Amino acid sequence: MFLFQIGFLNIEWVDVLDILLVAFLLYQIYYLVRGSLASRVFLGYLLIYLFYLVVRAVGLELLTKILEYFMGVGAVALIVIFQQEIRRFLLFIGKSTAFANNRLLGRFLRQPTSTDKINEIKPIIEAVRAMASEFTGGLLIIKKNDELDKYLQTGEEVDSVLSKRLFLSLFNQYSPMNDGGVIVADGRIKAARCILPVSDSDDFGNLGFRHRAALGMSEVTDAAVIVVSEETGRISLAIEGNLLSNIPASEVEERLRKYLFEQSSKK
Numbered sequence: 001m002f003l004f005q006i007g008f009l010n011i012e013w014v015d016v017l018d019i020l021l022v023a024f025l026l027y028q029i030y031y032l033v034r035g036s037l038a039s040r041v042f043l044g045y046l047l048i049y050l051f052y053l054v055v056r057a058v059g060l061e062l063l064t065k066i067l068e069y070f071m072g073v074g075a076v077a078l079i080v081i082f083q084q085e086i087r088r089f090l091l092f093i094g095k096s097t098a099f100a101n102n103r104l105l106g107r108f109l110r111q112p113t114s115t116d117k118i119n120e121i122k123p124i125i126e127a128v129r130a131m132a133s134e135f136t137g138g139l140l141i142i143k144k145n146d147e148l149d150k151y152l153q154t155g156e157e158v159d160s161v162l163s164k165r166l167f168l169s170l171f172n173q174y175s176p177m178n179d180g181g182v183i184v185a186d187g188r189i190k191a192a193r194c195i196l197p198v199s200d201s202d203d204f205g206n207l208g209f210r211h212r213a214a215l216g217m218s219e220v221t222d223a224a225v226i227v228v229s230e231e232t233g234r235i236s237l238a239i240e241g242n243l244l245s246n247i248p249a250s251e252v253e254e255r256l257r258k259y260l261f262e263q264s265s266k267k
């Protein structure tokens with residue numbers, strides 16, 4: 001259906017829709033790669049593409065051929081380089097669709113939210129408070145809906161009830177289990193010494209590896225991750241790719257309650 005004309009161009013409704021969708025897609029790509037190393041790779045690729053367009057327009061055939069070949073190989077390389085971002089993008093789409101929020105389909109897509117989760121928070125917060133006051137470093141991952149098997153397998157199985165004392169002994173500086181993250185799932189301490197994916201985001205200043213691992217985990221899964229800094233005793237919380245630094249334990253507790261139960265309260 002004809003909408004309006006710019007010079008010799010006839011603009012139709014479908015063109016407007018097309019432009020809006022492309023703008024939305026580009027914004028999402030920008031949002032996902034923003035601040036990461038991948039954003040520089042993306043910019044580099046874009047500049048080479050612009051250079052290629054100029055070279056082709058000028059008619060430099062040999063250089064055009066070389067750049068064409070390079071861009072062809074580059075497209076495959078981009079998939080490898082942007083593996084994490086593509087994954088995040090697909091997760092974003094999966095999470096935002098009505099399917100994921102549909103009660104019936106939601107049952108197949110996520111684990112049922114157990115009321116035990118309310119009791120998960122108390123011993124965790126007590127442990128975090130004690131660790132912060134003693135400058136004991138810690139990395140605590142609390143499962144929401146996404147499966148964490150891949151990360152559980154990197155650590156040592158614990159499978160115990162939630163207990164403040166057990167958290168403190170796992171993170172104790174003399175414990176052989178204190179390296180890596182402790183994963184809590186379905187109301188139990190599932191594993192310790194777990195290795196988490198490290199974020200390459202530049203958005204949060206000069207982060208150490210413990211904090212980067214917390215952020216990285218929150219970027220690729222919907223788990224909530226608490227970090228206690230060994231250096232400063234500060235508590236931080238990473239959720240959905242955002243790191244809230246230096247917050248009191250009471251705020252962590254409140255945010256966890258809201259975040260872990262927001263879906264059950266929607267029901």
Ligand SMILES: Nc1ncnc2c1ncn2[C@@H]1O[C@H](COP(=O)(O)OP(=O)(O)OP(=O)(O)O)[C@@H](O)[C@H]1O
Nearest residue numbers: 137179180181195196208209210211213229230231
């Ligand atoms: N990828 C990872 N997965 C799990 N744990 C990790 C990972 N990387 C680092 N850690 C944990 O973080 C510890 C190192 O923390 P580092 O001092 O580098 O970070 P930090 O963010 O500065 O923390 P802190 O403020 O406590 O010093 C390691 O001993 C290990 O326990």
